[in-house]
Amino acid sequence: MTNERQDSPERMFEAGADRAGYVREMFGEISGRYDLMNRVMTVGQDLRWRRRAAKAAVRAGDTVADLGSGTGDLAFACLEAGAARVVGLDVARPMLARARAKGQRLSPHAGFGLGDATQLPLPDASVDVWCSAFMVRNVPDLDAALREAHRVLRPGGRLAVLEIPKMDEGLLRPFARFHFNNVVPVLGKLLTGHRSAYTYLPLSVDHFLTPREFTAHLVGLGFEVTEVRMLMFGTVAMHVARKPLVGEPRSTMR
Numbered sequence: 001m002t003n004e005r006q007d008s009p010e011r012m013f014e015a016g017a018d019r020a021g022y023v024r025e026m027f028g029e030i031s032g033r034y035d036l037m038n039r040v041m042t043v044g045q046d047l048r049w050r051r052r053a054a055k056a057a058v059r060a061g062d063t064v065a066d067l068g069s070g071t072g073d074l075a076f077a078c079l080e081a082g083a084a085r086v087v088g089l090d091v092a093r094p095m096l097a098r099a100r101a102k103g104q105r106l107s108p109h110a111g112f113g114l115g116d117a118t119q120l121p122l123p124d125a126s127v128d129v130w131c132s133a134f135m136v137r138n139v140p141d142l143d144a145a146l147r148e149a150h151r152v153l154r155p156g157g158r159l160a161v162l163e164i165p166k167m168d169e170g171l172l173r174p175f176a177r178f179h180f181n182n183v184v185p186v187l188g189k190l191l192t193g194h195r196s197a198y199t200y201l202p203l204s205v206d207h208f209l210t211p212r213e214f215t216a217h218l219v220g221l222g223f224e225v226t227e228v229r230m231l232m233f234g235t236v237a238m239h240v241a242r243k244p245l246v247g248e249p250r251s252t253m254r
C-alpha cells in the first residue's frame with residue numbers, strides 16, 4: 001500500500017494548484033508498480049510504441065535526451081535504435097532509481113538524473129534527439145518544455161513525443177473514455193494501490209490537446225512536424241518533428 005497523497009486529482013486543474021508538485025510526488029509513489037501497470041493497461045503494447053518512436057527519431061551515434069524518463073524504457077529503446085548515449089531526466093527520484101537499476105542490467109550508455117523539462121540542465125544545441133513518452137500531458141507549462149526542447153536540440157535535430165491525446169469526436173471516443181474513466185482507475189487501484197494516480201490520468205487527458213492542437217503548438221514554436229501517427233485505435237499519438245537548420249525556410253507539416 002502506498003502513502004497516497006490526499007490532494008484531489010480534480011483540484012489539480014484549478015487555477016493556483018501545485019500540479020507540478022502533485023505529479024512529482026504521485027509518480028514517486030507509484031514507481032514500484034509503474035511498469036506492471038503499463039504492461040497491463042496497454043495489453044503489452046507500450047514497449048512497442050516506445051521502440052517505434054525511437055526508430056522514427058534516432059540515427060546511429062546520436063546523443064539523446066529523454067524527458068520524463070520514468071523507469072527508462074524509452075531511453076533503452078533509443079539505445080536499441082542506435083543512439084550512442086542517452087541522458088534520461090525526471091523530477092521523481094524513485095523513478096530515477098528504478099531506471100538506474102535497469103541501466104545496470106541493460107546498458108552503461110544511459111545515464112539518469114534529476115531534471116525538469118521546463119528548465120533543462122543542458123547547453124544550447126547539445127543533443128540530436130529530444131524525446132518523451134507520456135510526460136508532456138503532465139507539464140503545466142507545456143510551451144516552456146517545448147521551448148527548452150528547441151533550445152537544446154541542434155539545428156536539424158529531431159523531437160519525438162508519445163502521448164495520450166484528447167480524442168477528437170469519433171466513433172471510438174466513447175469506448176476510449178470508458179476505458180480511461182472506468183477501467184484504468186480500478187486497475188490502477190488493484191495493481192498499484194494508488195487510485196488517485198489513475199483517476200488523475202483521464203483528467204489529464206481531458207485537459208490536454210488533440211493531436212491537431214499539439215501539432216499546431218509544435219509548429220508555433222518553430223518545429224517542422226514530419227510525422228503524426230495514431231496508435232492503439234487513436235488513443236495514443238506519436239508526433240515526430242525537426243528543428244530546422246539555420247536559414248531554412250519555415251514550413252509546417254510535410
Ligand SMILES: C[S@@+](CC[C@H](N)C(=O)[O-])C[C@H]1O[C@@H](n2cnc3c(N)ncnc32)[C@H](O)[C@@H]1O
Binds near residue numbers: 068115
Ligand atoms: C507517465 S510517466 C512516463 C515515464 C516514461 N517516459 C515512460 O514512458 O514510461 C511521466 C514521467 O514524467 C515525469 N515528469 C513529470 N513532469 C516532469 C517535468 N516537468 N520534467 C521532467 N519529468 C517530469 C514524471 O515524474 C514521470 O516519471
